[in-house]
Amino acid sequence: MSTTSGATGPVVRAGGDFQEPPRTPGGVALCGACRERGTCRLGVERERLDEDGVARFALTCPRDQEGGPDVAHGGWTAAVLDDCLGHLPLLHRVLSVTAELTVSFVKPVPVGRPLEVSARVERREGSRWYITGEMVLLPTRAVLARASGIWVTRDQGHFARHADWLAEQDER
Ligand SMILES: CCCCCCCCCC(=O)SCCNC(=O)CCNC(=O)[C@H](O)C(C)(C)COP(=O)(O)OP(=O)(O)OC[C@H]1O[C@@H](n2cnc3c(N)ncnc32)[C@H](O)[C@@H]1OP(=O)(O)O
Known part of the structure; x- marks a missing residue:
């Protein structure tokens, strides 16, 4: 299993021997830094994959x-779209x-107001x-931002290979 040391002990990473990350009661998959606080620091509150194949996320931009x-x-908007769209493969139990x-x-995105992100696999x-x-x-469902991107499936060794690469950089 892939682990690193966190402030409260080893942190299990998605991409270890099991591709399912820890989730909040609202179903939000938690990335590394959010696992210890137990909530998504970007303000994503609920996450689900609907029968139409669309993933839907309830969120609020934190103050x-x-x-x-x-x-x-704008960096928050880009980060949260990266996060939500990137959760779609995870909802299919694929690390990418x-x-x-x-x-x-x-449009400008208001802070502290209910928002929804939806994400779909085009191909x-x-x-x-x-x-x-x-x-x-x-x-109202007024569109505030749109995003598109490419996510690449990774195997269990992705983060270990990165750590090896970084160690090589440090030796230069
Ligand atoms: C809850 C826990 C987890 C939560 C995750 C939430 C999602 C968050 C989303 C993120 O923020 S991820 C972090 C930001 N992204 C990265 O750190 C990725 C950094 N880049 C890499 O690791 C590599 O460049 C990458 C894996 C993307 C490609 O590595 P390689 O160049 O060694 O891959 P390779 O040459 O084997 O190519 C693999 C595939 O990727 C494709 N590819 C590589 N770079 C590409 C590119 N730039 N654009 C499009 N496709 C690309 C390439 O064509 C190929 O497609 P096919 O296998 O289908 O032929």
Whole structure:
């Protein structure tokens, strides 16, 4: 199993011997830094894969992600779209990483207001998943941002190979 040391002990990573990450009661898969706090620091509150194949995420932009007055920093919008779209392969029990991501910022995203991100697989080619998604304001469903990208399936050794590569860099 793939582990690293965390402040409260070993942290089990998705991509170890089992591809299922820990989830919140709302079903949100937790990345490394969020596991100890037990919630998604980007403000994703609920996550589910619906029968139509679309993954839907309920979220709110946290106040500490404010950029302009009362609106999200664009980096938060890009990060949360990367996260949500990247969870779609995980919902199919496949570990992948983002190879490419394009974001269209359609409207400023208000902080502290209910939002929804939806994500769908457009097609799969080899190890590549082509995924698109959008963020809407609730309840009107006005589109705030759109994203598309390519996620590449990884095997269990992905992060260990990266650690080896980094160690080689350190020896230079
Ligand atoms: C809950 C726990 C986990 C939560 C995950 C949440 C999702 C979060 C999403 C992320 O933020 S992931 C972090 C950001 N992304 C990365 O760190 C990826 C860094 N890049 C890499 O690791 C490598 O460049 C990558 C794995 C993408 C490609 O590695 P390689 O170049 O060694 O791969 P390879 O040459 O074997 O190619 C594998 C496939 O990737 C394709 N590929 C590689 N780079 C590409 C690219 N830039 N664009 C499109 N496709 C690309 C390549 O064509 C090929 O397709 P096929 O297998 O179908 O032929």
